[in-house]
Amino acid sequence: MAAAGSRAGRAPGHGPSIGNMADHILIVGAGLAGAGAAVELRERGFDGDIELIGAEAHAPYIRPPLSKGYLAGTDERASFEVKPAGWYAEHGIRFVPDATVTALDTAARSVTLASGDTLGYDKLLLATGSTPRPLPVPGGELAGVHLLRTVDQADALHAALADGGRRVVLIGSGWIGMEVAATARTLGNEVTVLMRGAVPLHSQLGPELGADFARLHIENGVVLRADVSASEVVGVGAR
Template identity: 50%
Template sequence: MEPYVIVGASLAGAKAAEALRAEGHTGPIELIGEEPDLPYERPPLSKGYLQGKTPRAEFEVHPADWYAANDVTLRLGTAVTAIDPDGHTVTLADGSRVGFAKLLLATGASPRPLPVPGGDRPEVLKLRRVGDSERIRAQFAPGARIVIVGAGWIGLETAAAARLAGAEVTVLEVAELPLLRVLGREVAQVFADLHRAHGVDLRFGVKVAAVEDGGVRLADGALVPADTVVVGVGITPNTRLAEAAGLTVENGVRTDEHLRTSHPDVFAAGDVANAFHPLFGKPIRVEHWANALNQPATAAKSMLGQDAVYDRVPYFFTDQYDLGMEYTGYAEPEGYDEVVFRGDVPGREFIAFWMSGGRVLAGMNVNVWDVVDPIRDLVRSGRPVDTARLADTGVPLAELAG
């Protein structure tokens, strides 16, 4: 019997192996990963692990003995160099081939490089793997000069960890505010205020020209002193194998709502999957932990011939200083017409709702807890909501979602 092969020993890959066994698959499973480490979750790499708070074992998906106990062949430090969907084989870096009955691509994504002279200098670091987090954390010390290029989630979480360690932090961002494309001007300002309140030097509307001895040279000629430069300018889905195999690739590996690719025996999940979402009526690719955690169950069921559909409302979270946030829903940069606030925005204890035509597209709760379920219900319902009542903290969200 040919195995079910999973390329990518990531959170998505490990959860897919778990789901296949949970759904009753008794045949062989091969989980192949390029990294040498046991499959792990990535959020702690820019949060608790980067701060030295979260031990490694806490974010490994399964303990080492789980794989053998569940008859999963785990190949770590093993790169897949090619896949042949019609021939039902994958080729490994040593030239050997592994046949498959069904294949899941959980190849994730890679950080974008800093495309300027000096962008490959040894003091320029990126954050994606556990070793990256360890190297960056080793640079954090009182007085260390840390320059972060990019004010996205990774950049801001890294800035918070560096400041908590006593480092001097400068964040360089080409846009006018942090997270502007993700959150819009109304909510992005909250994060700008948060980091300035904690002593971060935020510089917006700047372009990096080079990294050189002593720091980061800006396009206007200014030099920003730096001992370490952390690049957080986004990630690119790892689609090389899929493209070479002739699968449909479009902002990731395109799949249907069952997470099946353009080949009937090949599936995709996690950061690499641009999956059709029934709730939104179009394919979306969400680069967050919840997709890697939850999509594999649907992929596993589909691989086993079940009629499973992935239609969960997107979710992600962040922790920065004393701010904890959860975001539920999906609002594109130009896809909403207003933001409704509920609660104390200056005190950073509120919920923001992105609206379109009176409908809730997404909600973000900041230091307000146990509200994800009603926010999700509001997003899923698609019904217009009275915005005055939505903003009124005296009106239960569950009542509005009802």
């Protein structure tokens, strides 16, 4: 067993080694939380087996740039990876991409993947995060309706917005919606935001700060429609 701090990259004062509290730790979810946990385990001296299961084909990355710099085309893909892709293998972490857990058996200490494979564990960490809600109205499945959570979705949205001159409607005025609105406007598109409340970010910031954000977006050419909900999306194809 390696001594505490014997692995490269452990920062001074980073805390005591956790030792081998288990032989095999399985982490389901390869976002910032899951990948960060794997990194922290190694940096604190855990030298047992670590498996990191991710639903996407990409190495773990940080999501906030997807609605800002990466969507705008100014941030490189590598700039928001949790670690370079080769880091996991170099540190003895088995990263399993493009895999979805479909069943959990706590008695047998195992999970089943969509592929049918079964993985055992001594300790299990669930770090699956959240998923965006599809628009539950007629037309919500049309090709021109985008969701944004993954880098692939950001790539598709960037391709639609990058040349400017499009009319864009954002349904929802939380952080991601308003960030996408600002980015789409910066890229030269006409942008309208449909809000259920009176101001954007009302539930996060309250009415006063929400009003400040509203003024900022209006000054930059974003149209805000307050107290409305979408009931249907009408269109043909992706436009």
